[in-house]
Amino acid sequence: MTNPDQNQESAKPGASSLCRIVLDGEALTRLSELQEADREQAVADLVAQNHFAPNTITQPGPYVLHLSIFEGRLVFDIRDQADRPLNAIVLALGPFRRLIKDYQLLVESYMLAVEEGREARIQAIDMGRRGLHNEGADLMIERLAGKADIDFETARRLFTLVCVLHHRI
Numbered sequence: 001m002t003n004p005d006q007n008q009e010s011a012k013p014g015a016s017s018l019c020r021i022v023l024d025g026e027a028l029t030r031l032s033e034l035q036e037a038d039r040e041q042a043v044a045d046l047v048a049q050n051h052f053a054p055n056t057i058t059q060p061g062p063y064v065l066h067l068s069i070f071e072g073r074l075v076f077d078i079r080d081q082a083d084r085p086l087n088a089i090v091l092a093l094g095p096f097r098r099l100i101k102d103y104q105l106l107v108e109s110y111m112l113a114v115e116e117g118r119e120a121r122i123q124a125i126d127m128g129r130r131g132l133h134n135e136g137a138d139l140m141i142e143r144l145a146g147k148a149d150i151d152f153e154t155a156r157r158l159f160t161l162v163c164v165l166h167h168r169i
Contacts, residue, residue: 016053016149019062019081021046023165034107035164042160051151054078057086067158069093069165076148089147096143096162099136103163106132133159 021043031039052063059080066077074096076089106129113121136159137152144150150158 015060015062016051017062018046018050018052018065018154020064021161022064022066023161024066024068024075024077031164032107032111034111038107038160039164042157042164046154046157046161050154050157051149052154053149054087054089055147055149059086067161067165069162074162074165076144089144091143093166095139096136096159096166099132099139099159100163100166103129103132103136104166136160136162 023039023043052061052065054063057063057078062081063086064079064081064083066075066079068075068077072093074091074093076091077085078087078089079085106125110122110125110129113125133156137155140155140159140162141150141152144155
């Protein structure tokens with residue numbers, strides 16, 4: 001089931017880009033405020049600027065990406081602008097699990113630090129989150145190698161969305 005609020009349009013998409021991101025699965029009702037803000041920001045940033053070039057698709061983009069987790073696998077369902085399926089890239093979720101778990105622990109720590117008003121702790125956690133996003137981006141690029149070319153910022157944002165999707169299951 002797709003939540004229409006999860007779709008974003010881009011004003012000037014390129015041939016090697018995503019013009020819309022759809023998180024497939026159950027509704028995002030169990031997300032904390034921070035996770036919801038992370039999801040919204042990642043989708044908005046991806047739509048505004050990204051590099052996504054699937055290696056197995058000859059049709060130029062921009063593309064619509066339906067991102068989901070199905071049976072322990074991360075599914076990149078790539079579609080054309082009319083939402084017709086073009087190709088799917090399926091990755092094992094296992095290599096991401098430790099990073100996802102660490103990310104979720106950092107989000108929980110961040111929320112607690114905000115509640116307690118501990119500014120120094122908030123800043124330290126933010127630095128940790130940035131480092132974790134960088135590690136997740138490197139892994140995303142590595143796992144998509146040979147399947148799709150993406151830049152570092154696109155990989156960081158996709159990692160955020162994977163963490164959000166994983167939290168929902």
